[in-house]
Amino acid sequence: xxxxxxxxxxxxxxxxxxxxxxxxxxxxxxxxxxxxxxxxxxxxxxxxxxxxxxxxxxxxxxxxxxxxxxxxxxxxxxxxxxxxxxxxxxxxxxxxxxxxxxxxxxxxxxxxxxxxxxxxxxxxxxxxxxxxxxxxxxxxxxxxxxxxxxxxxxxxxxxxxxxxxxxxxxxxxxxxxxxxxxxxxxxxxxxxxxxxxxxxxxxxxxxxxxxxxxxxxxxxxxxxxxxxxxxxxxxxxxxxxxxxxxxxxxxxxxxxxxxxxxxxxxxxxxxxxxxxxxxxxxxxxxxxxxxxxxxxxxxxxxxxxxxxxxxxxxxxxxxxxxxxxxxxxxxxxxxxxxxxxxxxxxxxxxxxxxxxxxxxxxxxxxxxx
Ligand SMILES: Cc1ncc(COP(=O)(O)O)c(C=O)c1O
Numbered sequence: 460x461x462x463x464x465x466x467x468x469x470x471x472x473x474x475x476x477x478x479x480x481x482x483x484x485x486x487x488x489x490x491x492x493x494x495x496x497x498x499x500x501x502x503x504x505x506x507x508x509x510x511x512x513x514x515x516x517x518x519x520x521x522x523x524x525x526x527x528x529x530x531x532x533x534x535x536x537x538x539x540x541x542x543x544x545x546x547x548x549x550x551x552x553x554x555x556x557x558x559x560x561x562x563x564x565x566x567x568x569x570x571x572x573x574x575x576x577x578x579x580x581x582x583x584x585x586x587x588x589x590x591x592x593x594x595x596x597x598x599x600x601x602x603x604x605x606x607x608x609x610x611x612x613x614x615x616x617x618x619x620x621x622x623x624x625x626x627x628x629x630x631x632x633x634x635x636x637x638x639x640x641x642x643x644x645x646x647x648x649x650x651x652x653x654x655x656x657x658x659x660x661x662x663x664x665x666x667x668x669x670x671x672x673x674x675x676x677x678x679x680x681x682x683x684x685x686x687x688x689x690x691x692x693x694x695x696x697x698x699x700x701x702x703x704x705x706x707x708x709x710x711x712x713x714x715x716x717x718x719x720x721x722x723x724x725x726x727x728x729x730x731x732x733x734x735x736x737x738x739x740x741x742x743x744x745x746x747x748x749x750x751x752x753x754x755x756x757x758x759x760x761x762x763x764x765x766x767x768x769x770x771x772x773x774x775x776x777x778x779x780x781x782x783x784x785x786x787x788x789x790x791x792x793x794x795x796x797x798x799x800x801x802x803x804x805x806x807x808x809x810x811x812x813x814x815x816x817x818x819x820x821x822x823x824x825x826x827x828x
Contacts, residue, residue, distance in 0.1 A: 460576040464496035464796035477788035477815040483765050485680035485733035485809035496725045508716055512710045520720040526689050531663045531690040537700055540708045542648045542674040542687040548703035550574050558607045562612035570612050574649055584621055592758050593620040597631055602682050618647040619767040619805040621760025623653055626660050633666035643669040647764040651678035651730040663690045675719050679729050686719040687738050737764055740813040747817055764809035767801055787823035793801040
């Protein structure tokens, strides 16, 4: 497999810089804050049996996850070690060399790289820069289909642009897929971080031949749990992914499953907290982008914790990001890690210390650090 450019970049800097301004997860919390959500929680954790749990995920957690869905029950939920294991397991088990796959682009690299490395043809379905942010041409999807297209990969809310599909768009994609017997893998790890007041469904509720990917890492701000899941009404896809788990993690960590179920019992509260942090940070950044209008195109996110901003005048984002790290200890994420145009960079809005980090970038731009 090719180098994972984004993860390589973070590995190099994430734990050594002083100001993280590009993270895609929301504000996290210590274990005791999570345990304080319920009076019996701490005692329950201490008494937890540390044997293997079910390959599918412990029943209590799957029951809790299933409550998020309209049409998927606990037997249609398969718990994984984070979202990444599920992406890998699905792509490896579902695709064969020579299959064709269409993916929303730019994309988190594993969403196309695992397939490409398995010998599949992969075609980007591009989000494009519009005058007021990111735009997607739904009609373009049908034109990208080939006789051997087996899979469409969508990510909504989207990393890195903050683009968000409406339910009508998801249904439209499902209709196209249904007509041609194509499967859909929908990465919804940022689900719950929409603020347009519209309903946003899981793809596996809208389409019977889809896998929806969810996770504790992003919207709930608990990546250290390493708990993700898929939901699907397709038994064949479910069983294939379950068999892959025998070769990867077998089952998840029992304490993590316990804590994930606890967090999900208070999921609405956690999501509300995180949406409000993001919204307040997006509002805070307006002044910054107005002050530096000659330098950046803002591209305000429509939802989710990240935005893909653009440097004006074709400036190279990689050099800009490196300099910001070196001189100010501010970590941005250059667009090249998404194998896209060189003048984009990602910022993350999900953390409480966002204003402080943005002020640091501001000071750097003014030559004050
Ligand atoms: C779109 C998307 N999918 C999957 C993942 C992987 O998530 P996890 O850390 O839970 O494995 C990420 C992480 O950044 C992501 O942005």
